[in-house]
Amino acid sequence: MSELKEELKKQLIEQLNLEDFEVSDIDDNDLLFGDNGLALDSIDALEIIVLLEKEYGIKIADPKQGKDIMTSVQTLADYIESKR
């Protein structure tokens, strides 16, 4: 699980061009969206949906469904685990 989270953080930084972030800057429970946390936006959400499908074979057809899954690195990892 912690390996998965580490991997996710790396992928997020790379895919979303979070140039000023290191893996250690992102806590498992940091909010990905909203002002308190990484402050990602709806374009990032679309990128995360692509990432989930490409890297983990998980399809999210409805962007609204993605909201709960994409709360934090922890929730993303939980969801991926549950699908494995």
Place this chain on the structure above:
Amino acid sequence: MNDSIVVTGIGVVCSIGTNVRECFSSLKNERAGIEPIQYLNTVHKERFKLGEVKRSNEELVAMLGLSHNDADKYSRTALLAMLAGREAMQMAEASNGAMRTGVVSSTTVGGMDVTEQKYLKQADHSYLQTHPCGDSTRQLAHFIGATGYYTTLNTACSSGTNALIHGVRLLRHGIVDRVVVGGVDALTMFTLNGFNSLMILDTEHCKPFDKNRKGLNLAEGAGYLVLEKEQDANHFLCKVPGFANANDAYHQTASSPEGNGAFSSMSQALEMSGLSTDDIDYVNVHGTGTNNNDLSEGVALNRLFGKGKVPQFSSTKAYTGHTLAAAAGIEAVFSVLAIQNDIIYPNLNFEEAIEDLELIPNTKVLEGKGVNNVMSNSFGFGGNNSTVIFSK
């Protein structure tokens, strides 16, 4: 600077017809053009329905009377532009023969239809000549013999109306005596995949302004108007008393929940026209069928006209699909036809109103009531919102 501007010619090609007569007949008979993919080269053939112009490039070349050997010189974008542009000019020709004619066209992806077929596959890069947005405009200008001034706007899906706005400026300052304005886009694998990556495509026939709308259907086409000053025109189809462009400044691709940009472009256009909200008989809405656009545009309509007082409105994109830069040009042609024929088109596929908005579009062909003033909306990425008003 306040010379009255009139429309003296119209031309159109899209999924419901290759000229004004065919399109008008489809509109009256509720025939939509959104169908399984026939022409576009894509792996998604089975997955999406598109509003394709039902002609191959070879057929378009023949319709234009061009030599078969020259077919490679033109992108599909240029061919569509030339077809609709020629029709508009032929209608306007009855006016004044020897005038300086300008062209202000618009397109979002220019000659991408050619580029995407050859890119990374061909060592000779001469195909890139048709890539720039300005190429289709130059081809159109040469084809109709208008080489005085031509230019191209690219403000995404509001482009066609912005072309009109720039065109009117050119007329009023005497830079041209007559100007062809509008837009064109050919379907491409690039835009199909692009909009798909944004998750705003409906795999079925789109349902603008419906509670259960799922997204838009991409499409292609071209629509042009010929504009002149009223004092220079021998005859005209209708007037263009108002128009405006405003920016939503909210999000790169999404519209604000309050519909700010849409509200300001509509209200500024109305102000310029000197008309009041009661004078508008029909609104040809942008109405793409995406969750975000229709909600935002609906809120703006309610703000401008007042809840329960919004005039007859419909999105003709359920007929044509969303033709991007061509949308404003095509819908301008439909708006002119609405005025000429006192007709209001239905919003196909509508079943249930969006919650809270209480907005019910017109769902049947309405004839016999006077249509004097029509408002047409076109909104695009980058928060770009434009509105134009046509009057009898």
Place this chain on the structure above:
Amino acid sequence: MKLYIKSSDCISAQATFESALPAELSLPENGGLTCLKPDYKKFISPKLLRRMSPIIRNGVTCSLSTLKQANIEVPDAIIVGTALGCLKDTASFLTQLIEENEELPNPTHFIQSTHNTIAGQLALLLKCTNYNFTFSQMHNSFECALLDAQLMLLDEQANNVLVGGVDELPEVSYELTKDLDCYKEATLGEGGSFFVLSTEESSVELKGVKIINSPDCNIEEELKHFNLSINDVDVVIGGDVAENDATYSAFQHKFEGKPYVWYKPFMGEFGTASSMALWIASKIIEEQTIPQCWLKSGMDFNNYNNVVIYNNVGGEQSLIVLSKN
């Protein structure tokens, strides 16, 4: 009504940003001329910067600096000219589509690929809800934007318009375009110049812009539209891409003996290169001197009233005229 250039800035392969006309130029090595990178973070937050390709970074940074110099927070209009738009994102998206057979391309490239991304980003950053246009007419893209700005001001629909031209040369498009006929002799480049065009007085007056799409250009006739004769012109700026550029020889000949400025060998040839020329022209009027390195022929004589800019690529021609106020 007279119109003025209230402020301007330029990002190019030379040290032009937030600067006077450089007195020294670095000559290109092989390949294309890419922009010197300013400190973008001074102008754009890292959160936004992370997605921006060079054309957006340069266009936005150059615009913000230009507005700052004019003390304008929100202009009455934003008008951008770009010949090829956001090429890097376009190429990335297209390459991905082709190589991965249309499977799951990244949406960001598509969103950023639209030509009006620069003007749209500016509107977002400035919270500017005003008129927002993007022109794309090959080598006249900037001129069309400038004309629209001029007419809008003359119509009293605005007092201060932000107008500029910008293009980018990512490596992929360098490789693709370097052999095209129209660029055979040229060094390709990239960059952006932006201006606040205003009804408020400054030392630089924009007399006007003329776009000519016919193969011929009778320069004497064209100058009459600006109430000028050849004799009235103090300095000309030509779009020559090389020492013996036949496209400009007749034009240069008309102005024999006058200072003749060129810029494309140092800033590169690209669709909106003429916006660079307008920046140079406004600096010449402001500073009343031309560093030797910019002169193709003639001598600096420290008294410049009328500047004529001429551009011609493949028959798409333009004239821009500036005067000292």
